[in-house]
Every structure is written in structure tokens, then in C-alpha cells.
Amino acid sequence: MHRPAASSTSLLRPALAWLPGVVILLLAQLARADASVMPHRSPHETVGTVNCASSTCHGSITPWEGSPVLQNEYTTWSRLDRHTNTFEVLKNATSARIVRNLGYREPATEVKICLDCHAHNPPPTQRGARFVQSEGVGCEGCHGPAGQWVTEHTVKGTTHAQNVARGLYPTDQPLAQAKLCLSCHFGDETRFVTHRIMGAGHPRISFELGTFSALEPAHYRIDADYEQRKGKHDPMRVWALGQALAARQILDTLTDPKRGRDGLMPELVLFDCHACHHPMSDKRWNPRMGVGPGRIRLNDSNLLMLRAIVRAAYPESSAAFDRAVRATHLAVSAGETEGGLEPLQVVSKLSATIGALMPRLEQQAFPPALQRQVLVSLVDEASESSYADYAGAEQAYMAIVNVTNDLLKQQALADTPALKTALGDLLKTLRHDEQYAPAAFKQRLATLRSTLGLQVRS
Numbered sequence: 001m002h003r004p005a006a007s008s009t010s011l012l013r014p015a016l017a018w019l020p021g022v023v024i025l026l027l028a029q030l031a032r033a034d035a036s037v038m039p040h041r042s043p044h045e046t047v048g049t050v051n052c053a054s055s056t057c058h059g060s061i062t063p064w065e066g067s068p069v070l071q072n073e074y075t076t077w078s079r080l081d082r083h084t085n086t087f088e089v090l091k092n093a094t095s096a097r098i099v100r101n102l103g104y105r106e107p108a109t110e111v112k113i114c115l116d117c118h119a120h121n122p123p124p125t126q127r128g129a130r131f132v133q134s135e136g137v138g139c140e141g142c143h144g145p146a147g148q149w150v151t152e153h154t155v156k157g158t159t160h161a162q163n164v165a166r167g168l169y170p171t172d173q174p175l176a177q178a179k180l181c182l183s184c185h186f187g188d189e190t191r192f193v194t195h196r197i198m199g200a201g202h203p204r205i206s207f208e209l210g211t212f213s214a215l216e217p218a219h220y221r222i223d224a225d226y227e228q229r230k231g232k233h234d235p236m237r238v239w240a241l242g243q244a245l246a247a248r249q250i251l252d253t254l255t256d257p258k259r260g261r262d263g264l265m266p267e268l269v270l271f272d273c274h275a276c277h278h279p280m281s282d283k284r285w286n287p288r289m290g291v292g293p294g295r296i297r298l299n300d301s302n303l304l305m306l307r308a309i310v311r312a313a314y315p316e317s318s319a320a321f322d323r324a325v326r327a328t329h330l331a332v333s334a335g336e337t338e339g340g341l342e343p344l345q346v347v348s349k350l351s352a353t354i355g356a357l358m359p360r361l362e363q364q365a366f367p368p369a370l371q372r373q374v375l376v377s378l379v380d381e382a383s384e385s386s387y388a389d390y391a392g393a394e395q396a397y398m399a400i401v402n403v404t405n406d407l408l409k410q411q412a413l414a415d416t417p418a419l420k421t422a423l424g425d426l427l428k429t430l431r432h433d434e435q436y437a438p439a440a441f442k443q444r445l446a447t448l449r450s451t452l453g454l455q456v457r458s
């Protein structure tokens with residue numbers, strides 16, 4: 001059922017036997033320079049979190065003054081980070097029920113598909129003597145197996161680039177960071193929560209990079225020193241790239257013949273959960289983008305966020321982007337296409353459009369004026385009934401809180417009790433996903449708009 005993760009070196013190995021030495025050297029360098037090898041696909045040995053935990057390494061109780069990094073990362077992780085709990089979760093009654101429903105006889109703590117996300121799960125041959133899987137998602141689950149860099153990275157003068165070349169995952173790059181978190185908080189080619197797993201009782205997964213990075217909580221401090229070492233941190237850019245990547249993941253999964261289908265049905269996890277999961281007595285259909293009543297809609301929450309970003313940052317591309325999103329809805333839910341394209345070709349086209357947008361977003365700065373534009377776009381989506389589904393409203397709420405927080409931090413927005421109340425009231429409309437009422441969300445957004453003194457788009 002599960003394909004083993006391919007690592008770049010294992011793919012190269014058969015060819016090595018007959019290649020001349022120089023080429024081997026080049027290939028080896030190439031493999032090492034491939035910064036994007038993700039922790040769960042790394043060919044290196046996992047040494048174990050205990051190697052990072054000494055009080056003179058990352059296990060200090062309080063942050064060190066005068067050190068570029070805080071040195072208390074292990075303390076923050078072990079005391080506060082939810083990733084220390086991911087393995088424990090597999091021992092609870094819900095997990096037992098999920099694996100039983102899926103037909104496994106063994107406990108969830110021994111089921112590969114669960115361990116792949118609820119722990120760091122390297123192959124047995126790549127586990128060091130001090131690796132302990134029950135500690136959940138440890139340092140190396142995110143920063144990459146440290147076999148080749150754990151000693152070296154403490155040597156004075158070693159650069160970040162050298163560490164990355166030895167297998168440290170570049171978590172500081174926004175796109176790499178988004179890819180990492182989403183690989184568990186949505187899934188990828190090697191691990192994925194299907195509707196079958198949800199049907200067995202797995203909770204719905206929602207994710208937004210900015211919000212979840214703050215919730216984790218962060219064991220690093222982004223200050224002048226951090227930015228000098230790692231470049232300017234722009235939380236809006238991280239949010240935008242996270243949205244673009246998540247949208248592509250959904251579209252690409254749909255077009256993947258292996259993951260996009262379940263028998264005759266499409267993979268239902270890619271669609272709006274509440275399109276199906278609500279009482280029939282609740283007559284809730286309202287006009288919405290693309291498709292008429294009685295049809296299942298693609299989960300477009302990330303696409304809606306991207307629409308808001310494009311409207312604000314690239315207004316010249318906005319009409320074309322809107323058309324592409326609309327066309328995708330029509331193709332997926334109704335099979336209607338233009339220009340003789342197959343429905344899945346329309347989906348691939350939108351994915352490619354977003355792919356082309358990503359390098360632009362990686363360079364995009366979001367000064368306060370543009371942030372306000374994004375805020376206006378997010379609020380305005382409501383007037384087009386875009387937040388007809390819970391998932392979109394949930395993403396919009398998280399985005400609005402992120403932008404307002406960042407504007408407040410830069411003192412580009414006044415911190416008033418009315419603003420707090422308006423955000424609190426907006427959140428109240430999202431408390432119960434199965435009872436979500438779009439009209440109430442829209443009304444609270446209107447209040448927020450007047451509280452912020454934003455101009456209405458004519």
C-alpha cells in the first residue's frame with residue numbers, strides 16, 4: 001500500500017558502478033547540494049534528540065545572552081511543543097478505533113501510515129543507537145537527520161550553507177518551511193490522510209503556516225541578528241507562499257492517478273467536507289462561485305486566499321486568475337470545460353499558473369500599504385459570497401488575524417478595544433464547523449471593515 005520513500009542517493013547508486021571518478025565526485029556534490037531533500041526522505045542517520053539536549057547545546061533553561069541562537073530550543077520543545085505529543089496520541093482510544101476500523105490488528109504505534117506523520121519514522125537501518133521514536137516529531141524530524149552534521153555544526157566557523165550541504169534541512173527558507181509543515185499537515189506523495197482514514201475516525205486537518213508557526217510555539221526569535229544571518233523575515237510572504245503551496249497540493253493530488261481516486265470516486269478529502277457532512281433538514285445552499293446546487297465543491301479555501309493576494313499585489317493578473325479558479329470549479333464539479341480541454345487539464349493549468357506565481361511571491365515584499373490592500377481583498381471576498389464554506393472562512397479568519405497583528409506590530413494600525421471585539425465576534429461564528437452560517441460570518445466581516453475604516457471596493 002505504501003511505496004518506500006525514494007532518496008536522491010539511492011536513485012543514483014546503480015549508475016555509480018561504471019562512472020569515472022570525476023563524475024562520481026560531481027554527482028556526490030550534486031546530491032549533497034540538493035537542499036530540498038526532506039527530513040523523512042533523507043539518506044542520513046538520525047542520531048536522536050538527546051544529542052541536542054545538553055545544557056551547553058540547545059538544552060539551556062533560559063535563552064543565552066550574546067548567542068546568535070537562543071540555546072533553549074530543547075527546553076521549549078520538550079515543555080511546550082505539541083510535536084512531543086504526536087506519538088502519545090497514537091495510544092489513545094480514538095487512534096485504537098481508527099486502526100481497528102481500517103482493519104489493522106496491531107496498535108497504532110506500530111502502523112507505518114500513522115507513524116509516518118505522528119513521529120519521525122526513518123528506516124531501521126538509518127536509526128542511531130540513541131534514537132527514540134516515542135518522543136514524537138523531534139529536532140531531526142524537522143531539521144533533518146543529523147548523522148553528517150551534528151558534530152560539524154558545533155565547530156567554530158562552520159557556515160549555515162555547509163550544514164545544509166551535509167543534510168540540515170533549510171527550515172529558514174519560507175518555501176522549504178511550508179513544504180515541511182504541509183508534508184504532515186496535509187500530506188505528500190509518501191504520507192497522506194485519505195477520506196478512508198477520516199472515515200475511520202481521524203479528525204479533519206486544517207493548517208495555516210503563519211498561525212501554526214506561532215502556535216507551535218516558536219523556539220527561535222526573529223530579531224535583527226536573525227535577519228542579518230538569514231535574511232529579512234516577512235510573515236505575509238510566508239503566509240502567501242504557504243497558501244500557494246497548499247493550493248497546489250490539492251490540485252496536484254486531484255490530478256495524480258494514484259492519490260486522486262478511490263475506486264470510481266475522486267479522493268473526497270480534496271473536497272469541501274461540509275458539502276456532504278451536514279443534516280439534510282438544514283437547507284443551506286446559496287449561490288457560490290462556479291457551480292450550482294447539489295454538487296460537491298473542491299476545497300477552495302487556499303485558492304480564495306490566493307485570489308485575495310493576487311487582487312492586492314498583482315491587480316493586472318487578477319481577472320485572469322479569477323477566471324482560472326472559476327473554470328477549475330466548473331471542470332471539477334460539472335465536467336464543463338472550454339477549448340476542448342479535459343477537466344483534469346484545466347486543473348493542471350491552474351496548478352501551473354500558481355507554480356509560476358510562486359517565484360514572484362518569494363521576492364514579494366509586503367509593506368503596510370499592501371497589507372491593508374490584502375486585508376480589503378480578504379474582507380471583500382465576503383460580498384461575493386466566497387465564504388460559503390467553512391474551510392474558506394476559517395482560512396480567512398486566520399489570515400485576517402495575521403495581517404492585523406503584523407500591522408499592529410508595525411504601528412500601522414491603532415490597537416483599539418473595538419478591533420479586539422470585532423475579531424472576537426468573527427471567531428465566534430467559526431466555533432462549530434457543522435453549524436457554520438455564512439450570513440453571520442459576512443455580517444461580522446462588515447463590522448470589522450467599518451472598525452478598521454477600510455474603503456469598500458466599488
Ligand code: HEC
Pocket residue numbers: 089090092094095096098099108111113114115116117118183184185186187188191192193197202203204205206
Ligand atoms: C499526513 C499525516 C498524518 C497521517 C498519515 C496520520 N495523521 Fe493523525 N494527525 C495528523 C495531524 C497533522 C493531526 C493534527 C490535526 C490538527 O490538530 O490540526 C492529527 C491528529 C490526529 C488525532 C487527534 C489528536 C488529538 O490531539 O486529538 C488522532 C487520534 C490521530 N491523528 C491518529 C492517527 C492515526 C491512528 C493514524 C494512522 C491511521 C494517523 N493519525 C495518520 C497527521 C496525520
Ligand code: HEC
Pocket residue numbers: 049052058068069070073074075077078083137138139140141142143170171172173177219220221226230
Ligand atoms: C515542527 C518542526 C520543528 C521541530 C520539531 C524543531 N524545529 Fe527548530 N526550527 C523550526 C523552524 C521552522 C525554525 C525557524 C526557521 C529557521 O530559522 O530555520 C527553527 C529554528 C531553529 C533554530 C535556529 C534559530 C535561529 O535563530 O537561527 C534552532 C537552533 C533550532 N530550531 C533548534 C531546534 C532543536 C534543538 C529542536 C529539538 C529540540 C528543534 N529545533 C525542533 C522547526 C522545528
Ligand code: HEC
Pocket residue numbers: 082083085086089116117118119120137141142177180181182183184185209211212213215216
Ligand atoms: C512529521 C510530521 C509533522 C511535521 C513535519 C510537522 N508537524 Fe505539526 N503536528 C504533527 C502532528 C501529528 C500533530 C498533532 C499532534 C496532536 O494532536 O497532539 C501536529 C500538531 C501541530 C500543532 C498543534 C495543533 C493544534 O491543533 O493545537 C501545531 C501548531 C503544529 N503542529 C505546527 C507545525 C508547524 C508550524 C510545522 C512546520 C514548521 C509542523 N507542525 C510540522 C505532525 C507534524
Ligand code: HEC
Pocket residue numbers: 195198199200201202203204205268269270271272273274275276277296
Ligand atoms: C462527497 C461527500 C463527502 C465529502 C466531500 C466528505 N465526506 Fe466524509 N463521509 C462521506 C460518506 C458517504 C461517509 C460514510 C458515512 C457512513 O459510513 O455512514 C463519510 C464518513 C466520514 C466520517 C466518519 C463518520 C462516521 O459516521 O463514522 C468522517 C469523520 C468524515 N467522513 C470526515 C470527512 C472530512 C474531514 C471531509 C473533508 C476533508 C469529508 N469527510 C468529506 C461523504 C463525504
